[in-house]
Amino acid sequence: MSSPHLKAVIFDIGGVVCRSPxxxxxxxxxxxxxxxxxxxxxxxxxxxxxxxxxxxxxxxxxxxxxxxxxxxxxxxxxxxxxxxxxxxxxxxxxxxxxxxxxxxxxxxxxxxxxEAGTLDEVVVQAIRRIKAAGKWRVIALTNNFAKTDIDVRELPRSAAQGTRFTVESELAFLGWHEGPTPSHLRALFDDFCDSSTFGMRKPEPEFYLLACKRNGIQPNEAVFLDDLGINLKAAQKLGMEVIHVPIGGSREAIKKLEEKLGIDLTSGLQPSEWTPSKM
Known part of the structure; x- marks a missing residue:
């Protein structure tokens, strides 16, 4: 059943747009x-x-x-x-x-x-089609680490080798070759609400309300996709419509979103479950 009152689609990142940690x-x-x-x-x-x-x-x-x-x-x-x-x-x-x-x-x-460095192409395509339609704000609401800044003064010495870690080696170890939130990931969204930037996190109600305020909507005008029940329950209490995205279940979740928005989000794409492209 479509929800014509919706003005925004809010996506979690890890476990929805990207593979689950x-x-x-x-x-x-x-x-x-x-x-x-x-x-x-x-x-x-x-x-x-x-x-x-x-x-x-x-x-x-x-x-x-x-x-x-x-x-x-x-x-x-x-x-x-x-x-x-x-x-x-x-x-x-x-x-x-x-x-x-x-x-x-x-x-x-x-x-x-x-593990979380791989994008789910089913979700990425859906985001692009929603943005192209021009009817809804597309928002990321993520417990994430954008604020992380590796201070060279805190890099430890390797006991085995007697040498220090480097910023570059640590970023590579984490798979953060372009940082924790690369520009091409942010570019998918109209607004990117990162917990480390705002000092609050899901399931704190204030974090959801901040995302709504920044984008000029009320909670009941948004549908929220997340992989964790605790985060979905908090959104639902505020009046948001919610869609659970279980591990391996992104296509089914996007089909539910398709019904709510009344537009095609899934045809013409037959990818493997996850794209090989890394964040």
Whole structure:
């Protein structure tokens, strides 16, 4: 059913426009024998004050984040409690939980960012067609890291080689060859709302409302696409229409958007699931 009142389409980036970093987390858990979704439970369990959340708001520098992120995820006392509660809430049997973990925050974050460096051509084509129609504002609303600036003074020395990291080598390690938000990604949108720039993040209602205010719309005049239920619920409470984009389900999600907007967003494209092009 079409929604003729809509004035804007709001897209999440990681997991919608780009490949989900959750894929890298799942692979890391399998490699190290960590229960599925354990790491994400630990990230979410920290609430608004964890290293991940602070980094997304642009409050801590990169290498400080690495250390704090790894330290928090290695805290099995807290992590096991959060995971046991997650299993209870989901009604699933709790597996044997780790006695100890030594998670390298830099290594995990690097894997996540490299995974998220691939664009989903189904979504990119939809964005281009929406913009070409000229009827809707196209907005990015992302928990992201645009504010990240690698300070050469914080680059550590490699214990193995006795040499220092470089800004260039660290950007390459993260897959950020043009920075965390390259210009060709930003160019897809009429407005790009990045959590680290504005010091707020999803699912904080203020972040959604800021995006609406910047673009001259009311929440009930927007449809929002995201891969995380917690972010969709927050948008829905504000009056936005929402579409869930599960991993591997972008084509189905864009078909739902197609129905809401009443324009063709999917014909004429038969790509592989993800484009080989990197951000």
């Amino acid at each position: 959750l894929i890298a987390i799942a692979a890391y858990e399998r490699e190290y024998g960590i229960p599925p979704n354990y790491i994400n439970c630990s990230i979410q369990g920290r609430g608004a004050h964890g290293a991940w959340q602070k980094f997304e708001r642009g409050e801590i520098p990169l290498f400080e984040f690495y250390a704090e992120f790894g330290r928090e995820l290695s805290d099995t006392k807290a992590g096991n409690a959060w995971y046991a509660e997650y299993c209870r809430r989901k009604g699933i049997e709790c597996p044997q939980l780790p006695d100890g973990l030594n998670i390298d925050g830099r290594e995990l974050f690097g894997r996540m960012m490299r």
